[in-house]
Structures are given as structure tokens and as C-alpha cells.
Amino acid sequence: MPPHYAVIGSGVSGLVAAHVLCRTGRVTVFEADDRPGGHAHTHDVRLADGATVPVDSGFIVHNDRTYPTLQRLFGELSVETRPTDMSMSVFSERTGWQYAGGQGVRGILADPATVRRPAYLKMLWQVRRFHAAATDFLSEAAADDLTSIGDWLARLRFDEAFLEHFATPLVAAVWSCAPQDALSYPARSLLTFLQHHGMLTVTGSPTWRTVAGGSRTYVERVFSDARIDLELGTPVQAVAPRADSVTLQTDRAEHDFSAVVIATHPSAALAMLKSPSPEQAEVLGALRYSQNPALLHTDSSVLPPARAARASWNYRLLVEATDGVLVSYDLTRLMRLQSPEDQRVLVTLGGEGRVDPATVVARMQYEHPLYSREFVAAQARLPLLTEPRLAFAGAYHGWGFHEDGALSGLLAAEALGGRW
Numbered sequence: 001m002p003p004h005y006a007v008i009g010s011g012v013s014g015l016v017a018a019h020v021l022c023r024t025g026r027v028t029v030f031e032a033d034d035r036p037g038g039h040a041h042t043h044d045v046r047l048a049d050g051a052t053v054p055v056d057s058g059f060i061v062h063n064d065r066t067y068p069t070l071q072r073l074f075g076e077l078s079v080e081t082r083p084t085d086m087s088m089s090v091f092s093e094r095t096g097w098q099y100a101g102g103q104g105v106r107g108i109l110a111d112p113a114t115v116r117r118p119a120y121l122k123m124l125w126q127v128r129r130f131h132a133a134a135t136d137f138l139s140e141a142a143a144d145d146l147t148s149i150g151d152w153l154a155r156l157r158f159d160e161a162f163l164e165h166f167a168t169p170l171v172a173a174v175w176s177c178a179p180q181d182a183l184s185y186p187a188r189s190l191l192t193f194l195q196h197h198g199m200l201t202v203t204g205s206p207t208w209r210t211v212a213g214g215s216r217t218y219v220e221r222v223f224s225d226a227r228i229d230l231e232l233g234t235p236v237q238a239v240a241p242r243a244d245s246v247t248l249q250t251d252r253a254e255h256d257f258s259a260v261v262i263a264t265h266p267s268a269a270l271a272m273l274k275s276p277s278p279e280q281a282e283v284l285g286a287l288r289y290s291q292n293p294a295l296l297h298t299d300s301s302v303l304p305p306a307r308a309a310r311a312s313w314n315y316r317l318l319v320e321a322t323d324g325v326l327v328s329y330d331l332t333r334l335m336r337l338q339s340p341e342d343q344r345v346l347v348t349l350g351g352e353g354r355v356d357p358a359t360v361v362a363r364m365q366y367e368h369p370l371y372s373r374e375f376v377a378a379q380a381r382l383p384l385l386t387e388p389r390l391a392f393a394g395a396y397h398g399w400g401f402h403e404d405g406a407l408s409g410l411l412a413a414e415a416l417g418g419r420w
Contacts, residue, residue, distance in 0.1 A: 002024065006027075013412070022227035025258065028257070041056060084336065098110060137152065236272050266394065297355050313328075
């Protein structure tokens with residue numbers, strides 16, 4: 001009799017695990033939410049001219065170089081993708097500085113008042129110095145080096161203007177974390193990611209892409225496979241591995257499966273383990289996440305005042321420190337949407353109280369890994385949690401991005417006997 005697998009969670013990790021496991025047995029995917037996909041979250045937005053367009057608010061971009069697992073999945077599912085503009089702006093309400101990276105000289109010189117400041121010109125020089133120093137550090141640092149990026153930058157005497165207007169926005173925007181947490185990220189892991197994605201050079205970045213029709217396209221195609229069943233609105237309450245099966249408890253029934261992939265956030269995974277081992281409790285408990293309320297809206301006031309300083313990702317430094325990040329993703333630019341009446345469709349993290357409520361299309365709550373020394377140390381022990389009939393998957397196994405989730409789903413499926 002062929003195996004019957006359970007996958008808990010229908011984000012990208014669970015989707016890839018199910019896609020692989022269904023080749024050797026039947027798969028049932030349990031999802032607590034009323035929609036599948038996790039961060040693959042597509043909305044239908046009505047524009048000012050009456051047209052309705054699909055836009056993504058969670059997973060938005062991937063690239064042709066560092067997302068091989070996701071690209072393989074998209075290829076098998078015949079998912080169409082389109083090239084996009086990947087750029088980032090910074091605007092400080094306190095200093096008035098505003099500029100955009102990834103748009104050439106026009107973005108760097110976007111605001112004459114900013115360019116006239118000697119401290120800004122010094123920051124530009126320090127960016128080149130940062131790239132060179134990071135490359136040198138990665139060639140010398142030990143694999144277990146957990147020096148934070150903040151301590152590393154301080155050791156090299158990068159000044160406050162560089163930290164405030166470049167380093168902190170870069171980390172906080174990319175990892176959706178609060179500014180006060182950004183510089184706690186271990187330097188070796190962070191700089192490896194930047195190097196891997198071509199972000200330690202002025203040129204040479206990969207081609208970034210979006211999913212035509214929105215990311216729900218690939219979610220729907222995974223579940224179109226008749227070998228995969230989907231149970232929506234069905235949170236799993238307990239998982240108990242046994243010698244020859246795994247018992248899974250929901251509020252509706254108890255089920256026995258050949259093996260289970262838990263593809264949820266670590267805290268949820270730990271909570272559903274009926275009898276976690278000491279190592280599972282310690283490792284999963286150390287993997288903290290940040291909560292990020294997000295708004296899908298059309299209020300352009302969150303973008304930099306200078307149009308030439310606007311970009312795909314727009315980071316705003318506030319006069320007063322806050323507990324969260326304030327970054328806006330311009331979906332009109334990223335997804336190549338029409339812009340009737342100069343309308344912009346945006347997703348803003350931390351925008352409550354800043355975004356005009358009349359422009360809000362949808363409110364979401366996303367969670368992102370909060371990288372620290374403790375997180376990275378625990379992350380190295382994740383492979384030890386796998387059991388003969390139980391495996392864990394999630395973007396927290398890597399840098400927290402869609403490819404990391406996809407790869408972890410593949411590895412979890414392979415650990416349980418799946419083959420792609």
C-alpha cells in the first residue's frame with residue numbers, strides 16, 4: 001500500500017513538500033487559514049480606471065540566479081514570470097535625506113538638497129568601502145563567527161550617518177525587522193546573503209522577476225494535482241510520531257499518516273508536538289519571529305517627496321523611533337501595473353496611522369524571522385530535529401525568503417523518502 005503523507009502548512013515549504021511527496025504516495029495538506037499559500041498572497045485590486053488587476057502582498061519577487069528550487073517548481077507548473085525593477089530608496093524625515101539605489105546616477109542624485117551635504121557624499125564613499133570590507137571579512141571569517149553586523153561596523157568605524165541612512169535601512173527593509181533589531185543580525189550570515197544576491201557590488205545583480213497573474217497562480221497549480229488533498233480552516237492541535245506511523249489530531253478528527261512534514265513557523269511547530277524532545281523544544285523555541293502588520297493601499301504619501309528618489313522598496317526613517325519598520329513596496333512598479341491618474345498600488349509594513357484609511361484595500365499580518373546570534377546558533381542544529389517519520393520545513397531554515405522555504409520543503413520531503 002502506498003504511503004499517505006500529511007503536510008501541515010500550505011506556504012511555499014508545504015507546497016514544495018506536497019509537490020514532491022505526491023510522486024510516491026497520497027498527500028493531505030492541512031492549513032489553519034481559510035486560504036492556501038501563506039506569503040503567496042494575491043489580491044484583486046480595482047484601479048482608478050475601473051480595471052481589476054491581481055497584485056501580490058507577501059511574496060513578490062524572485063530572481064534567475066539564487067532561486068533554483070522555486071524556478072524548477074515554476075518550470076514544471078508552466079508558471080509565467082516577468083522581469084521587474086529591483087531598487088530601494090531611503091527617505092529620512094529627521095534629516096531630509098532622500099536617495100534611491102539601483103537606479104543609477106539619477107537615483108543617487110535624486111534630491112539636490114541631499115547631494116549638497118558633505119556627510120551624504122561621505123556616505124556614498126563609505127558604501128564602496130563597505131562592499132570591499134564585507135568581501136574581505138567573508139574570506140576570513142570562521143564558519144561559526146557570530147559577530148553582529150552592528151559590532152562589525154563599529155569595529156571598522158563606520159559613522160552614524162552611514163549606519164542611519166544606509167546600513168540600518170538595508171537590513172530592516174530586506175528582513176522586515178524593527179530598526180533597533182537590524183544591527184543585531186550576525187554579520188557573516190547577513191553579508192553572505194548580500195554577496196549571494198549580488199548586493200556587495202554596484203553592478204552585477206541578478207534579474208528579478210514577478211509572477212504573471214500573481215503568486216496564487218502557482219499555488220492553484222500545485223493543488224490541481226489529484227494526488228494532493230487540501231483541508232482549509234483545519235488547524236492541527238497535536239502531532240505524535242509512533243514507531244510505524246504519525247498520529248495527527250485536529251478539532252474534527254484523529255488521523256494516522258505514514259509520515260508528516262510540519263511546514264509552519266517554529267513556534268506553531270513546537271506547540272503542536274505532543275511530546276517534543278528536549279532538543280526540539282530548545283531549538284524551535286530559540287527561533288523568534290517579528291510581527292508585521294501590512295496594508296495594501298493607494299496612498300502615495302508614504303513614498304519619498306522627490307519622484308526621482310522613489311523606488312520599488314521605499315524605506316522611511318521617522319523622526320521618532322518606533323517598534324517596527326516602515327517600508328513601502330511599490331507594486332505598480334514591481335508588477336508593471338498601469339497607473340491611471342498617477343495611482344500607485346502599495347504594500348506598507350508599519351503603516352497604521354500613516355496611511356489614509358480611505359485608501360486601504362486590505363489589511364494583513366505577516367511574520368518574519370528575527371535573526372540574532374541565538375537564532376543563527378539554533379538554526380545550525382535544525383537538521384538534528386528530523387525523525388524517521390517527521391521532518392520540519394520553513395524559510396527559517398535559511399535566510400527567510402521564498403527560495404529558503406522552497407528548498408527546505410524539498411529537503412524535508414526527501415528526508416521522508418520523497419524524490420523529485
